[in-house]
Amino acid sequence: MNWLGKSYAKLLRNLPPKTLLCEDKTHNAKPENANSQNLLIQGDNLEVLKHLKNAYEGSVKMIYIDPPYNTGSDGFVYQDDRKFTPEQLSELAHISLDEAERILKFTAKGSNSHSAWLTFIYPRLYIARDLLKEDGIIFISIDDNEVAQLKLLCDEVFGEGNFISSIAWEKKFSPQNDAKFFSNNHEYILCYAKLADRCEIKLLPRTEEANSRYRNLDNDPRGVWTSDNLLRKDRQESGIYTIITPNGTKHNPPSARSWRVSKAKFDEMLADNRIWFGESGGNVPRIKRFLSEVQNGIKVISIWKHDEVGHNQEASQELRKLFEGETYFDTPKPIRLLKKILMLSTDENDLVMDFFAGSASTAHAVMKLNAEDGGNRQFILVQLPEKTDEKSEAFKAGYKTIFDITKARIEKSAVKIRQGFPDTQCDLGFKIYQTTNNFRQHSDEKFSLEQATLPFVENLTESQYHSLLTTWALNDGALLTDPISDVKLGNYTAHLCDKRLYLLQTGFTSEDLLAFIQKLDNDNNFNPNRVIVFGENIPSHLQQELNQAINTYNNKKNIALSLIIRN
Secondary structure, eight states, X not given: OOOTTHHHHXXXXXXXXSEEEEEOHHHHTSXXXXXXXXXXXXXXXXXXXXXXXXHHTTOEEEEEXXXXXXXXXXXXXXXXXXXXXXXXXXXXXXXXXXXXXXXXXXXXXXXXXXXXXHHHHHHHHHHHHHHEEEEEEEEEEEOTTTHHHHHHHHHHHHOGGGEEEEEEEEOOSSOOTTOSSSXXXXXXXXXXXXXXXXXXXXXXXXXXXXXXXXXXXXXXXXXXXXXXXXXXXXXOGGGOOOEEOTTSOEEOOOTTOEESSOHHHHHHHHHTTOEEOOTTSOSOOEEEEEGGXXXXXXXXXXXXXXXXXXXXXXXXXXXXHHTTTOXXXXXOOOHHHHHHHHHHHOOTTOEEEESSOXXXXXXHHHHHHHHHHTOOXXXXXXXXXXXXXXXXXXXXXXXXXXXXXXXXXXXXXXXXXXXXXXXXXXXXXXXXXEEXXXXXXXXXXXXXXXXXXXXXXXXXXXXXXXXXXXXXXXXXXXXXXXXXXXXXXXXXXXXXXXXXXXXXXSOOXXXXXXXXXXXXXXXXXXXXXXXXXXXXXXXXXXXXXXXXXXXXXXXXXXXXXXXXXXX
């Protein structure tokens, strides 16, 4: 598959993030959030996905996204704050100068063409695949405008062999009488596995309606049963024979068909009372299927009706119940739809991601399902702080951005779930992080792939300091929910996260170095395997002392403690 901008999209997927991540300390310190494993991250989702890649690669069981559909009226336009020159882009993406100029033209003007949409979605899907576990699965909502393009793109990103299904969801239950041709009452949900041979789509719980189809018309001691056709659609010689019913009626298969079992197998089933000839004893024979022998669940079909999984109006009603009669978001998805996806694809301790969070239906569904089945699923949601219309009811109510709505929906749904399940022990809190500007970001015009290193800063404010620490720890493989603890080394405060010791602030002295070595010797619980130093804040002679001390200690203790200097 090719389009104008594909080379640029490939470049974007490989560029490092331009931002840092910072924590909302006030929100995260609240009792309901302090120990939560759920995450809501504010920022451009491509930036956030890049930040998460190292730590969360191969960790996410299910991703659901509801990206812009590019309908022409949904507000999608390609937006990109990268500032490459044509010459720069030509060199970095290995494309002609003419192609580079054409790409920069549509990125600058805010295009909503198919090419622009594909350029937008490609790098996000590419990184999303990396985040999935080997048995992970992604569900993508889309409509007719881009479904054909998306199918081809997903075949390339995930592989044709990992396509699972295209689900048709009935989003409306009544016809749209002003439609030009057809009343478009459905959307699609494309489903891809990371590795189809490792993926499992679970059975749905059996319903009373499904079980009611089973009866025991002959008082069989094996219990209730239903009957299945004994005929097959094609004709095979082993299935051509005459069956004589208990009342003497003879039955032969039609000329183009045959019985689905051989004569020997039929006689065996007849002896085991597994053939049903109707109450008269003379009907065309059928096979008895016992409820006790069927799978403990129902295989999911690819058409999802509104009465089973909800519809657009139901989704809007759910928001109104939370937001005092207002919706505030145009395209929410119903909780029942998301719960069905969760039930099909996740176990009780799995990690779920939605990087087009919108009204946070995914978070609501995760928490509600956990409350219902005692699960401990966690979610990561990502939402851009896109401004709401100043004339909208959302803006007037204080929700200045979509992110504000996302956050409020999670909080309000948590309260509602707690009211409905007062004894639940499930995680109803969430931590907030957000992308923030890199304090010393180089321009794209001077950028090269060789410069694709971690952000470099100096003279840090407290906010910048903690942002750098969070970003470095995440890049080094720590989860955002992993604790970062302060470690006193003499008069100096370092930070320990997952056996990595960070020395970022100024003021490190030879006495503090001695305290570090003594702590290694005397504290059995202090066993870092890496020391990571912000070189701009630690003088070079102390860097040399630290390096020499670590080498000496390694030789003495026969361990492998490494030193990393970042500038």
